[in-house]
Amino acid sequence: MEIFQQLTFLERGIAAGLLIGFISPLIGAFLLVRRMTIISEGLSHVTLTGITAGVLMMQTSAVFAFINPLYTGLLAALAGSLLIEKLRQVYKHFQELAIPIILSAGVGLSAVMISIAETGYTEWYAYLFGSILTVTLSDLLFIFLTGVLSMLIIGFFYKELLSISFDQEFASTSGISVRKINFLFSLLIALVISMSMKVVGILLVGALITLPVAAAILFAKSFRHVLLLGIIFGEAAVLGGIVSSYYLNVATGGMIVVTGIIILIGAAAVKKLLPEGFFSKEETA
Amino acid sequence: MKNSAAPYVLEVKNVSFSYGKQMVLEDINMQVRKGSFLGLVGPNGSGKSTFMKLLLGLLKADKGNIELFGSPVQSFRDWSRIGFVSQKANSFNSGFPATVFEVVAMGLYGKVGLFRFLKKEHKKKIKEAIGQVGMEQYMHKNIGRLSGGQQQRVFIARALVSEPELLILDEPTVGVDADSVRNFYDMLKELNDKKNITLILVTHDIGAMSEYVTDVACLNKCLHFHGNKNDFEVNREEMMTAMYGHNVNVIEHNHSHDHHDHSHDHDDLGGVRS
Ligand SMILES: Nc1ncnc2c1ncn2[C@@H]1O[C@H](COP(=O)(O)OP(=O)(O)O)[C@@H](O)[C@H]1O
Ligand SMILES: [Mg+2]
Numbered sequence: 111m112e113i114f115q116q117l118t119f120l121e122r123g124i125a126a127g128l129l130i131g132f133i134s135p136l137i138g139a140f141l142l143v144r145r146m147t148i149i150s151e152g153l154s155h156v157t158l159t160g161i162t163a164g165v166l167m168m169q170t171s172a173v174f175a176f177i178n179p180l181y182t183g184l185l186a187a188l189a190g191s192l193l194i195e196k197l198r199q200v201y202k203h204f205q206e207l208a209i210p211i212i213l214s215a216g217v218g219l220s221a222v223m224i225s226i227a228e229t230g231y232t233e234w235y236a237y238l239f240g241s242i243l244t245v246t247l248s249d250l251l252f253i254f255l256t257g258v259l260s261m262l263i264i265g266f267f268y269k270e271l272l273s274i275s276f277d278q279e280f281a282s283t284s285g286i287s288v289r290k291i292n293f294l295f296s297l298l299i300a301l302v303i304s305m306s307m308k309v310v311g312i313l314l315v316g317a318l319i320t321l322p323v324a325a326a327i328l329f330a331k332s333f334r335h336v337l338l339l340g341i342i343f344g345e346a347a348v349l350g351g352i353v354s355s356y357y358l359n360v361a362t363g364g365m366i367v368v369t370g371i372i373i374l375i376g377a378a379a380v381k382k383l384l385p386e387g388f389f390s391k392e393e394t395a
Numbered sequence: 396m397k398n399s400a401a402p403y404v405l406e407v408k409n410v411s412f413s414y415g416k417q418m419v420l421e422d423i424n425m426q427v428r429k430g431s432f433l434g435l436v437g438p439n440g441s442g443k444s445t446f447m448k449l450l451l452g453l454l455k456a457d458k459g460n461i462e463l464f465g466s467p468v469q470s471f472r473d474w475s476r477i478g479f480v481s482q483k484a485n486s487f488n489s490g491f492p493a494t495v496f497e498v499v500a501m502g503l504y505g506k507v508g509l510f511r512f513l514k515k516e517h518k519k520k521i522k523e524a525i526g527q528v529g530m531e532q533y534m535h536k537n538i539g540r541l542s543g544g545q546q547q548r549v550f551i552a553r554a555l556v557s558e559p560e561l562l563i564l565d566e567p568t569v570g571v572d573a574d575s576v577r578n579f580y581d582m583l584k585e586l587n588d589k590k591n592i593t594l595i596l597v598t599h600d601i602g603a604m605s606e607y608v609t610d611v612a613c614l615n616k617c618l619h620f621h622g623n624k625n626d627f628e629v630n631r632e633e634m635m636t637a638m639y640g641h642n643v644n645v646i647e648h649n650h651s652h653d654h655h656d657h658s659h660d661h662d663d664l665g666g667v668r669s
Pocket of ligand 2: 443444445482565566
């Protein structure tokens with residue numbers, strides 16, 4: 111990965127941010143229509159558990175000294191994602207229970223391990239709120255790999271993911287293997303959550319997944335529109351956040367989310383001001 | 396009997412099913428020949444939807460065998476030969492950002508296969524199916540913005556787009572007004588006559604259906620009757636008493652079609668265009 115080595119730390123951060131700004135709304139759109147956006151909150155906290163476990167392993171064993179904790183974070187996110195799927199089946203009539211169970215388990219375990227690990231506050235701060243200035247070469251490589259893998263999954267299984275999100279029963283009778291596609295979807299969520307960890311941080315990951323599509327759905331007629339507008343809003347939030355945090359000298363992760371909120375409010379205002387049906391061709395009575 | 400030499404598209408042998416301890420279907424035997432139009436009737440809670448789910452492999456029978464086009468349902472893979480409109484098709488998330496085109500396209504996804512994209516010929520088929528149910532002017536409209544009857548047409552188009560040989564409809568006319576129901580049944584009859592699509596129409600309302608179908612099956616946990624429509628008419632009172640406990644004297648449908656104004660544009664389900 112020659113090209114990554116030539117980048118300055120700021121360029122690395124921007125590259126990572128743009129990748130995340132592109133992919134988060136894609137997965138966000140599917141979570142939105144499945145009414146599952148809250149899953150990103152639960153999983154981000156489980157990812158923290160994986161990251162703290164990774165940091166601990168680095169400190170205690172020479173074998174793991176060179177492992178980037180983002181990889182252990184990804185493994186934890188995948189385990190959490192599958193566990194949530196399982197819990198949703200166990201509590202069929204109380205599906206939302208899965209999230210607080212996983213979330214509290216994740217936070218509890220993380221707190222215990224953080225108290226054991228001898229790591230300074232600033233490193234945890236980077237994971238909690240994100241910091242593009244600390245995106246290392248190895249982090250960028252992780253983000254690039256998980257990003258490419260997510261895009262391949264979405265690209266190849268777009269039809270199946272959409273059909274299952276709309277009507278699981280019909281998808282099954284049209285010959286789609288619901289179980290396999292749902293597993294891929296769990297993997298996809300885990301990939302996207304763990305890739306965003308370094309840039310926006312655990313506490314803010316949900317924002318990039320949710321805010322752009324929340325703004326997009328205000329105008330979208332088709333699923334395609336949600337994806338396109340979501341990507342535009344996602345990238346705008348990332349770029350706006352990076353630039354403004356640079357000039358204001360404040361935390362980037364936070365500024366990306368604040369920009370996302372401003373975009374959402376702006377979108378809602380535009381929607382309110384424009385006449386009904388402005389974006390569709392037909393006349394309104 | 397019509398098509399008495401036609402091959403079976405569906406064979407059900409000694410099938411039983413229960414949810415936990417509650418027996419819902421008991422020892423069902425049934426055969427459906429290609430080209431027939433079967434009306435499956437039974438009161439609410441009689442197990443009709445459950446039976447359809449077994450046929451579609453969504454649930455697994457406790458006992459017995461089900462064969463679709465000659466192969467056991469467990470190993471059947473050719474799902475594009477079967478179209479399905481579920482009883483709760485209309486209960487989707489009405490805020491879902493999908494156009495009519497996108498929804499109907501979902502009917503082709505299984506046929507197109509993994510790792511493949513929709514090609515020009517697929518898009519043409521999608522447009523044709525939308526035309527078939529008379530919804531072309533709504534092609535790029537959001538599905539959530541349509542009326543219940545229009546949504547139902549879209550779901551029929553989604554089931555038709557893969558050009559199935561067998562179409563299963565579970566109570567498709569619930570909540571649709573009586574005139575529209577007739578238009579809708581006319582459309583089904585045309586699909587059956589002109590395209591030779593085998594139809595299984597599930598309903599708890601035996602009235603309007605009975606003049607369109609070729610065969611009737613009466614289900615209430617057990618299959619009380621299965622045969623052609625004429626035999627059914629002969630045994631009708633007996634059947635109704637056995638199934639419903641009393642003779643639900645179904646509203647006689649001998650009023651003719653001529654007072655019915657087909658040119659009127661209802662918000663309805665009717666009208667095949669080909
Ligand atoms: N998922 C389920 N779990 C448990 N019982 C069910 C379930 N679905 C249906 N039943 C029961 O099975 C019986 C048959 O239901 P169903 O097949 O939906 O009947 P119908 O479609 O004829 O109205 C009913 O008594 C119903 O309460
Ligand atoms: Mg039913």
